[in-house]
Amino acid sequence: MANKLEFRQFWQQVMALTSANMRSRYRNTIAGFLWVVLNPLIMYSVQSFVFRKFLKIEVPNYSLFLLCGLLPWIFVVMSIDMITPVLDSSRELLKSFNISPFVLALAQVFDNFINFLFAFFLVLIPTWGMSDLSFTGIFFIPLALIFLVSGVIGMCFLLSVMQIFFKDVRFITSFVINILFFMTPIFYPVEYVPAEYRFLISYNPIFAMIEPFRYCIYDYDFNVLVFKLFKSGVVSVSFVAIAIIFWKRKRNEFFIKL
Amino acid sequence: MNSLSNSDLILNIEDLHMTFDAELFKTVSLKDRFVRTLTLQGKQVSALHVLKGLNLKLEQGDKIGILGVNGSGKTTLCRLIAGILVPTSGSIALNGECRSIFNTTIGVIPELTGRENAALLVKFIFPRESLAVQAQLLEDALDFSELNEFLDIPFQNYSKGMQARICLSVISAKECDLLILDEVFDGADLFFQEKMRIRISDIIERSGATILVSHSLDQIRSVCNKVLVLDAGKIQFFGDVEKGIKAYRFLDNGLASFRGEL
Numbered sequence: 001m002a003n004k005l006e007f008r009q010f011w012q013q014v015m016a017l018t019s020a021n022m023r024s025r026y027r028n029t030i031a032g033f034l035w036v037v038l039n040p041l042i043m044y045s046v047q048s049f050v051f052r053k054f055l056k057i058e059v060p061n062y063s064l065f066l067l068c069g070l071l072p073w074i075f076v077v078m079s080i081d082m083i084t085p086v087l088d089s090s091r092e093l094l095k096s097f098n099i100s101p102f103v104l105a106l107a108q109v110f111d112n113f114i115n116f117l118f119a120f121f122l123v124l125i126p127t128w129g130m131s132d133l134s135f136t137g138i139f140f141i142p143l144a145l146i147f148l149v150s151g152v153i154g155m156c157f158l159l160s161v162m163q164i165f166f167k168d169v170r171f172i173t174s175f176v177i178n179i180l181f182f183m184t185p186i187f188y189p190v191e192y193v194p195a196e197y198r199f200l201i202s203y204n205p206i207f208a209m210i211e212p213f214r215y216c217i218y219d220y221d222f223n224v225l226v227f228k229l230f231k232s233g234v235v236s237v238s239f240v241a242i243a244i245i246f247w248k249r250k251r252n253e254f255f256i257k258l
Numbered sequence: 259m260n261s262l263s264n265s266d267l268i269l270n271i272e273d274l275h276m277t278f279d280a281e282l283f284k285t286v287s288l289k290d291r292f293v294r295t296l297t298l299q300g301k302q303v304s305a306l307h308v309l310k311g312l313n314l315k316l317e318q319g320d321k322i323g324i325l326g327v328n329g330s331g332k333t334t335l336c337r338l339i340a341g342i343l344v345p346t347s348g349s350i351a352l353n354g355e356c357r358s359i360f361n362t363t364i365g366v367i368p369e370l371t372g373r374e375n376a377a378l379l380v381k382f383i384f385p386r387e388s389l390a391v392q393a394q395l396l397e398d399a400l401d402f403s404e405l406n407e408f409l410d411i412p413f414q415n416y417s418k419g420m421q422a423r424i425c426l427s428v429i430s431a432k433e434c435d436l437l438i439l440d441e442v443f444d445g446a447d448l449f450f451q452e453k454m455r456i457r458i459s460d461i462i463e464r465s466g467a468t469i470l471v472s473h474s475l476d477q478i479r480s481v482c483n484k485v486l487v488l489d490a491g492k493i494q495f496f497g498d499v500e501k502g503i504k505a506y507r508f509l510d511n512g513l514a515s516f517r518g519e520l
Binding site for chain 1: 282366367377382383385386
């Protein structure tokens, strides 16, 4: 097929658009970029204060415990929020040039992922360093990050394509995310959930991709971590596979519906 | 999409059909879909047959003007050739690289400047060129646009004419094997339109083959050496420009009377 791009050319488009997205979002200001770190910090500070002081959650090293779940959660939620409408708002662009919708979605995920990595290394790693917890799990973090970002790419691309077909996907997703926040053990340990309700946690795909970070950083145990990474990998591959199958089946209808 | 062995043949379309489900335009929300499922309203299959068994060969030097009333399948055909859509059945074989443009007043990220948007357009329109060539094409397009100090203000603040200048300058920066221009000449101001017409004519001359969709018969006359008339998803005429324009004009009165004239 003469019109198909090589991976290098596709990658150059993604990188150019990611960089342009970031310039547009922060308008080349330091204050804009500082918000990337300040946003999760403020979220973390408020939640940490409320759950420790008001709800009296007694978890050792609660700050670190909360950060391990909260930062990946913010990445997932912000990605869903930003990427679900991205193809819908780029209808004219997609109709005008032969641009892959995947480039548009991927550039937004990478924009968010770079922000997440900055927050991760500027906030979480120093907090980890100040604790007396083992650093052994750090070697597994790249794998947890790969599974997380791959799963988010698959999930967000799927949602952004669905948004073209159903105009309320964005609102339904937002509603589901609000419910999931309370059903996902981010600000409370999974052990707080009574055994008869644990299945709700086991079937939560977002938590499956977030959980390995907790076992890398806060509660390192090699055997448990390997299992959690495996589960995260399965969820991530499933999201990517579903997105690819959905796209292949709906590609023509997608461009006609634009 | 397949590739061709005959070096003069740029495009070979055989028995091309394009059908899609009319239901696509009915269900607009998950809520609707949910209610329809609950009330046991089954899916009604009502196929829209947009293109019906098209056969077309384009050779080196062909400059085809496509004429047809709205909804005749012109843009669908161009999108299929460009590889954006996949045909329901039939084959499209392309020899070389195809470049297609369907709108000239669009910014990739309108909040960024004209210069930054032009740089992104170069990445999207000329993805196969090296970084050095892309930089050269960008510089050439920006020079040609004559927007000078306006290049550094946000694209969203441009008039339609200025937006068209950016897009048209980038599009016309380099030739290719098959160039598809779908109603892209409009928008720019009169002076720039003339300057652009000369530049696009030059690019068309240097490109392998060109497909131009336009409602302007003067443009078709000045650019094309063949005309294809589409009506209700079928090729009604393919050949000489003046005869093609006549066939297009006869669409209202019925092509039978046109064939009678021939």
